[in-house]
Amino acid sequence: MAIHGSSHRPRDWDAETYDSLPLPHARWAALTISRLRLxxxxxxxxxxxxxxxDTVRLLPxxxxxxxxxxxxxxxxxxALRARLGSDADRVQVLKADLSRPxxxxxxxxxxxxxATLHWLRDHSAVFRHIADTLRPGGQFVAEFGGYGNIATVTAALADVLGSEMPADVWNFPGPDETRRRLEGAGFTDISVDLAPDLVTFDNERQFEQYLHTVVLGGHMRSISRLQRVGLARSVATRLQRRELDYVRLRVNARRSHSLAEAAHVRTRALAATRSTHPRVD
Ligand SMILES: C[S@@+](CC[C@H](N)C(=O)[O-])C[C@H]1O[C@@H](n2cnc3c(N)ncnc32)[C@H](O)[C@@H]1O
Structure with missing residues (x-):
């Protein structure tokens, strides 16, 4: 089965099917939003x-x-606009590529x-864009797939796709590199941790739909409809159990209060990187 390249450009998602699925995202969101201080x-x-x-959850x-x-x-x-109803005037809705400023x-x-940052390739750049958007002292709270996330799906995909397996559809980093990138972008008061979270599905049809719509969407963008159905089924069959071995990376950080503080944090981050990777010239 051929997969023709992969890209981190935004793609359209099947919103209707997405909202009909039993999404663990609702639970991840509740935990993430509870870390905001408002x-x-x-x-x-x-x-x-x-x-x-989560937009609707934030409004009250x-x-x-x-x-x-x-x-x-x-x-x-x-789908978001339809959900907003009379609250629409307190929400600004923007269509944009999140890998850009x-x-x-x-x-x-x-x-x-x-559940978004693992779709973006260059986290250093993304964190800089987020820092640029925040006021000094502003909060950044996030959760996304971290190191080891859905490793069984990666193995099953590699088995199905063989040499056609694209390497860069997901970006699942570890806590240390994420902390360094946040410091490099001028964040402070950083906490980052990894949390395993096994998610089980009730029936096969739902599991395949979930794989098709949520997990494998990035792999599917340039293959035929027939191949897409086949891919989710092949992966589900290889997984043996109707469960996904999620590992979530959870981030809390604040944009530095002043330029001086940001410069200090950046210098410290740079020094830490140099001591981990000494120059050889
Ligand atoms: C798994 S969904 C999570 C949506 C929502 N936060 C939730 O928890 O239900 C990932 C979202 O990231 C968006 N996304 C991924 N890459 C993007 C990019 N480069 N630019 C803009 N949006 C992107 C997708 O369109 C999608 O809505």
Whole structure:
């Protein structure tokens, strides 16, 4: 089965099927949002907002604030708009590529992101863009696939695709490299941890649909519809159990308060990198 290249450019997601699935994302989101410290008047970015479950969840926590919901998928954003109803005036909805600088004129108080960063290749750049969007002292809370995430799916995919297996569809980094990248982008008060989270599915049809729509979407973008159905089934068959061995990376950080603090954090991060990778010239 041929897979014709892979890309981290935004793609359109099947929003309707996504919302019909039993998503562990709702639980991950609840934990992530609970780590935000809000007074109620903040402007908060939902980075990779998808169909808006968390945008809507944030609104009652921000009676005098607003949410800026950003995503690259037209269909996800259409589902979000339908979900908003009368709250639409407190949400700014933006279609944008999250691997690029965020298209915002004014600094925001917080950025929250659920199950999105592992779709982006260059985390150093993404963290810099997020830091540039935050006011000094602004919060960044996120969760995404970390080192070892869905290792059994990777093994099953490699078995199915053989030499056609693309290497770079997902980006599942470890805590140390993530901490270094955050420091390099000028973040402080950083905490990063990895949490294994085994998720089990009730029936085969749902499991295949979940693989097809959520997990393997990046692999599927350039193969035929027939091949797509075949890929999810082949992977599900190889997995033997209807479960996914998720490992989530959880991040809390603050943008440095001042330029001096940011410069200090960057210098420290650079020194730490040099002592880990000494120059050989
Ligand atoms: C698994 S969904 C998570 C959505 C939502 N946060 C949730 O938890 O349900 C990942 C989201 O990231 C978005 N995304 C991935 N890569 C992107 C990119 N380069 N630019 C914009 N959006 C992107 C997708 O469109 C999708 O809505």
């Amino acid at each position: 007074t109620g008047s903040e402007h908060v970015v939902d980075f990779g907002c998808g169909t808006g479950r 926590m921000l009676p005098n604030g607003r949410v800026i919901a950003i995503d690259g998928s037209q269909r996800m954003l259409a 965020l298209p915002l004129d004014d600094p925001v108080d917080a950025v929250v992101s659920v």
